[in-house]
Each structure stands twice: as C-alpha cells, then as structure tokens.
Amino acid sequence: MEYSRITSVADPLFRQVHNLLSEVFPPEEVLEYSLWKEPLEDPGIRVFAAVHEGSVVGTTEYRYYSDWNVAMTDFTIIGREGLGVGRFLAQHRLKDLQKLAADNGKELFGMFAEIYDPYRVEHAFGGIKPMDPFVRREVLSHLGYKRLDFPYVHPSWQGDGEAVSGLDLCFMPGDENLEQIEAALVAGFLTRYYAVLADKPEAWTSMVEQLKGRNAVALLPL
Numbered sequence: 152m153e154y155s156r157i158t159s160v161a162d163p164l165f166r167q168v169h170n171l172l173s174e175v176f177p178p179e180e181v182l183e184y185s186l187w188k189e190p191l192e193d194p195g196i197r198v199f200a201a202v203h204e205g206s207v208v209g210t211t212e213y214r215y216y217s218d219w220n221v222a223m224t225d226f227t228i229i230g231r232e233g234l235g236v237g238r239f240l241a242q243h244r245l246k247d248l249q250k251l252a253a254d255n256g257k258e259l260f261g262m263f264a265e266i267y268d269p270y271r272v273e274h275a276f277g278g279i280k281p282m283d284p285f286v287r288r289e290v291l292s293h294l295g296y297k298r299l300d301f302p303y304v305h306p307s308w309q310g311d312g313e314a315v316s317g318l319d320l321c322f323m324p325g326d327e328n329l330e331q332i333e334a335a336l337v338a339g340f341l342t343r344y345y346a347v348l349a350d351k352p353e354a355w356t357s358m359v360e361q362l363k364g365r366n367a368v369a370l371l372p373l
Contacts, residue, residue, distance in 0.1 A: 152234065153202040154243040160188050164200050167207035171228050179307040179315055196225075197247065201236050209236035211244055213262075215251040216343070219336060222248050222262040223344060241294060261324040261332070263340060265305065266291055266298075266373070271317045288373055296321040297370035299337060301362065304354045305345065312350035322370060334365035 157165050165187070172181050182190070190196050201209035212225035224244070229236045252259040269284035303320045307313040320341075322332060338359050345351065362368070 152208070152236075152239055154239070155200050155202050157198045157200060158191050160184070160191060162191075164202065164207055165191070165198075168198070168200055168210045171207060171210055171230050172226070175228050175230075176226070179309050179313065182308050199240070199243070201230075201239055203231070203234060208234055209240050211240045213244055213248070215248055216340070217251075217255045219340065220252060220255065220257045220260045221336070221340065222251075222259065223340070224262055224264040237290065259325050261322050261329075264291065264296060264321050264323070265303075265318045266296065266321045267318050291321070291323075292373035294323060295327055296323045296373060298373050299332075300369040300371050302358070304352070304358060305341075306348045306351050306355050308348070310348060310350060312352055314352035314354040319373075321373065324370065329370060331367040331369045334362045334368050337368055338362040 155164060157168060159165070169181075169184050169187070191198060196212065196214050198212045199210065200207045208231040209227075209229050211227040213222055214225070215222045227237070227240055227244075229240075248259055248262070266288055267284040269288060298319045298321050301320075303318060304314040304316050305318065307315050320337070324332070341359055341362075345355070
C-alpha cells in the first residue's frame with residue numbers, strides 16, 4: 152500500500168478520493184469538487200490517499216499549525232475492510248506530523264478532530280462498517296482522542312450559513328495525562344479553521360465568543 156499525497160484536482164487519484172467523500176459523508180460535510188483546487192494547492196493542507204493495486208482504498212486530510220504546534224485531522228476514510236487501512240493512515244499521518252513538529256523545533260502538542268456522536272447522528276456512511284460512528288468513536292478513543300467539554304456546532308461546508316450539529320470537537324493530547332487545554336487555543340483554532348467560510352451561523356459565532364470568555368476547556372473521555 153502506498154501513502155500518496157494529492158496536490159491537484161487534476162490528479163487522477165483525486166476523483167476517487169472525492170467519490171469516497173461523497174459516498175461516506177453527508178452533503179453538508181463535503182466541499183464541491185471544483186472548490187478543492189485552492190485547498191489542494193495550499194502547502195499547509197495535506198491530503199493523502201492510501202493506494203492499493205492502483206485504487207484508492209482510504210484517504211485522510213490534515214494540517215499542522217506551527218504557531219500553536221497543533222494539528223487538525225479534517226477527515227479519515229476507510230474505503231475497504233480487511234486491509235488495515237485505518238492503521239496505515241493513522242501511522243503515516245502521525246509520522247508526517249511528528250516530522251513537521253520536529254522541523255519546527257518541537258514535539259507535537261496534540262491534534263483536533265470532529266467526531267460524530269452516534270447517539271445524535273443517523274447516517275449510513277456509505278455502508279462501510281469501519282466508518283460506522285460507533286466503531287469510529289471507539290477507535291479514536293483508543294488512539295487517545297478526548298472530547299472537549301462544550302456544546303459544539305460548525306458551519307456547513309455547503310456555504311449556506313447553516314449550523315451543523317451531531318459532532319463533538321475532540322483533541323488528542325501528546326501528553327495523555329493532560330486534563331484540559333486553554334480555551335483561547337480552541338477559539339483561535341476554530342476561528343482560523345473556518346475563516347474560509349464567509350457565512351457563519353449565529354450558533355457558531357456565539358459558541359466561539361463563549362469560548363473566548365473561558366480560561367480552559369476540560370478533556371473528557373469519549
């Protein structure tokens with residue numbers, strides 16, 4: 152299996168990646184195909200495909216913020232069972248991020264991720280069993296992710312200004328004994344991460360403002 156980076160919508164692998172995204176995630180979570188041109192060309196956004204015998208069997212997107220020394224996993228998709236795709240993607244992603252942090256003279260502080268709450272979300276996720284939210288949540292818990300203690304919404308990626316719920320914002324600390332992180336880090340991260348979407352729902356704006364008024368956010372078990 153190969154870990155192949157995609158930096159252009161013209162890459163033949165990207166059509167397979169986008170097809171996977173569209174099959175697995177709800178429409179409001181998927182950026183339209185042509186709008187991927189700039190993100191893929193952005194050196195700070197890292198999109199990789201797990202390629203097995205010429206076919207994309209999994210994909211992940213993530214980014215590293217050198218000033219905060221944190222990362223964000225945008226998505227991880229396992230497209231085929233029985234190949235160890237999830238472990239393959241997680242290991243290669245972590246190695247890549249650790250190198251980026253080392254090049255920044257640091258050890259990675261941690262990584263954010265949005266994780267579906269299976270008790271609030273009803274979606275088939277393409278019928279792929281490893282993508283079942285109950286399974287994914289347990290796997291991510293084993294990887295070390297913890298739930299940030301506040302009610303979370305995010306702006307729809309369809310750019311319609313709607314608030315999307317049914318997810319938790321989580322964080323995987325480099326130090327597994329960490330019990331909280333600064334609220335200013337969370338608010339700053341969310342503000343930068345969603346800056347690309349001009350139309351923000353009031354619920355999201357209010358959530359960020361409340362975070363700015365707090366000192367810390369607790370890390371709770373998933």
